[in-house]
Amino acid sequence: MQHRPEDWILILDFGSQYTQLIARRVREFNVYCEIHPFNKDLNDFNGNRPAGIILSGGPSSVNDNGAPELNTDIFNWDTPILGICYGLQILAHNEIPGSVEKAERREFGRSDLIIDDRSDLFKEIPEESVVWMSHGDHIKELPAQYEIIGHTDNAKVAAVRHVDKQIFGVQFHPEVVHTVYGKQILGNFVSNICNLEGSWTAKSFIESTITEIREKVGDDRVVCGLSGGVDSTVVATLVHEAIGDQLQCIFVDNGLLRKNEFQNVLDIYEDKLHLPVKGIDASEQFLENLEGVFDPEKKRKIIGNTFIDVFDEAISHDDTFKYLAQGTLYPDVIESISFKGPSATIKSHHNVGGLPEEMNLDLVEPVRELFKDEVRNVGRELGIPDEFIKRHPFPGPGLGIRVISDVDKTKLNMLREADDIFISELRKQDLYDEVWQALVALLPVQTVGVMGDERTYEYTAALRAVTSVDGMTADWAHLPHPFLSHVSNRIINEVPGINRVVYDVSSKPPSTIEWE
Template identity: 75%
Template sequence: MHTHHDEWILILDFGSQYTQLIARRIRELNVYCEIHPFNTPPEQFSDHPPNGIILSGGPKSVYDKEAPVLNLDYFNFDKPVLGVCYGLQSLAHTLVPGSVEKAEKREFGRAKLIVDDDSGLLKNVQNGSVVWMSHGDHIHDLPEQYKVIAHTSNAPVAAVRHREKHIYGVQFHPEVVHTEKGKEILHNFVINISNCEGDWTASSFIETEIQSIREQVGDRKVLCGLSGGVDSTVVATLIHKAIGDQLLCIFVDNGLLRKNEFNEVLDTYKEHLHLPVKGVDASGKFLNNLEGISDPEEKRVIIGNTFIEVFDEAIAEENDFKYLAQGTLYPDVIESVSFKGPSATIKSHHNVGGLPEKMNLDLIEPVRELFKDEVRGVGRELGIPESFIGRHPFPGPGLGIRVLGELSKEKLDLLREADSIFIQGLREYGLYDNVWQALAVLLPVQSVGVMGDERTYEYTVALRAVTSVDGMTADWARLPYEFLSEVSNRIINEVRGVNRVVYDVSSKPPATIEWE
């Protein structure tokens, strides 16, 4: 997907669970970077080589049958290289076969770094700094043109450098927060060694993207489906800033939105952001198409297809659209291709994949280079209200995947009320901005309860709140017991049809944030 940024860092992915974290750390330095599979041909970047190359870690041993192999042609760019964990081992093993061996003692977790050369990569990294190790192999025989610049009590080779060229390697993971001086190490490589200026900001992104949109679109028209979420709103605002009323936005009430959401969000679009938006109430059509469906993937397909039908109907009298705008983000792009090919599908994503041929529209995806927090930064720069920018993520299928099992208007209304009480409570307690995402789920479970000395047999609501940086991993939020007690009491008392509330204490992985 490489685009021509003035300066950028290439990350070659050897399969590490931390590869996206490397990218995030570099983006925090205001330097653009991209992740590509390790086996991407170097010629793909010949027209605009990166300022530096990082070789990620990986789960394999260099001796495994299908171990990723470093393509040494990347060194023909004559750019700085940093190997991380497996990236370093692959470099050493490729140059000197047999230089990597199984360690007598595996090293996982924290270790104290003993710095032998505090210049270059390890500038401002003190002796005894904690680093995060995660390896079972180690290097025992360095290529002769390399020297050790740091070690630990267990790893005689913890960091290395080429004696003449800007080629480095670390056995630990500088990208994780457990490595105390990890940011400084990456700063040294990206800014000092690779000579990046660090001027890739939300403002510069907007300026560049507006020009790109104008060149791509010309005098043609763009259709944008608004979900009410941050991503699509930022996309619409950015495109509108670029091409004005050549854009038409469609905001659909699919019957799966939260309480009062359609009217409140539509008002924000029209009165505050001044977007050219058309509101369409298609709730009856969606619920009719979803009747009797309980499988979550089938729900997603039906919801996606129904959106296309509604779009077609909404623009029936205007058939001169050329582009469809989407809020695809960089994690969606990365997850579609892993270091060995397509990743396993956990859940289908409403923004990834092709368009139905009958729409005959080309995609325009202005924020596909960005992580979620970067999209929020762009939104703030565009003047979108903070109350909107700070909203928790909301799935494309909406409450359709938060009512487990078959859908009905009655169940959706129950969930809307419970969700509203939960979110309102988080705001009142000042907890809303402390969690990444919060939601209520209506379970296909009814249980016995007692209300006013009478037996009840009603639904169960599960509350879920997680903390996260980007949604790739998440931990359950430790909300105060007093708060949970109050919210539970309100839901049971105010939402007729619910007599039990539970709190989800699962992390991602192994669970996902949404239940379906």
């Protein structure tokens, strides 16, 4: 489903690791925005053109062979433009090829910005402030139609403005927290230059989404696959608000859920959320289809296909079902489709790239354009209890992608017990709400241990806990050492088959939150 309001910002992605942060910052002003590849066909937006365009940074030099190019059709829209880093350089390069060259001294990290003009982009920003630079090229010749409005000691062209049009560019990254007044700078572009009032809220999203669902579905019925997580629960509640008993929720035990999760969550759906839900035990079907499969991408495809098979079977007796509702999020979409196309995809998600090419049901994806924290805000507005809203993300493929090898019941049971210990201890020590997501992965590594003076040769469990805002970037959680020691001791003593526990101290990027 497409929830693009009339007033929105288009972000053209040139491959920056910070592009998703631009979107997050823009949305903090209650302004809707979308990320699209730099080579997106702009004719797709003719019916609803953006109120502003942001050109992201990127890892390339504008002088590289095959470097991302600027679609000059954006100038025909007479729409405010802000170029960031590579986005600034491509604006200059477009006017004067060769105007950008490798700098004698690269600039990475904090730098002192001196503002030369504070009338629009830098309105109410101090004349001197710290910004975050990340570039090896610089502009040696500024096109005549641009003027400098900011500089640093190392970069005489740190910020520019077109003399006649509302086109701006900055060499630094206002989207990162290290740029002290970065949020205000983006706010000036969004609010003062693009004249957007910030009316895109959880309440307005709910109202427009309910209307869209009703219009799309009509008198047909919708089946919604519930996972027990925030995303699918919010989707089910939205759809239920829109069409009532035309919705049938299905909560599938795929054999890949956490300990006791199937019955516990099913009870909450029925007794507290009052959703029309049917529980189906399809664990044997999933595990049979996954037997002997090691590759994580194949696991995701198999799990996605099996879910559809289960849903199709569950509603095969009723031809009024025409739609499948699911909780695809914006990070799922971004990670599944790179700015250069599928060749550089990080990983497919079971509810994006993991669906079969042909389905008997059309998709309803009402939160497809939302980040996780935005979904939680929508859930709160819908009155969903906090016990659901604050639940850590749990992947659709479940424990199937936390067993880092082929999946079988023995490994899953080990993982369930280890996971239950980790999560229960986080709750007991009031640490659960301090982290974005916590998980245990069972590694395909067996190591020698000693228990009761006897040699063991058993599996290794990896603990993973991260802090994040939306899951697009994350840092490992600095959990107390005594806590980690206690969890490790419990797992090794209480879970037969595991004799070693490690803690993952990787950030995202370069790692992902899940191991697979």
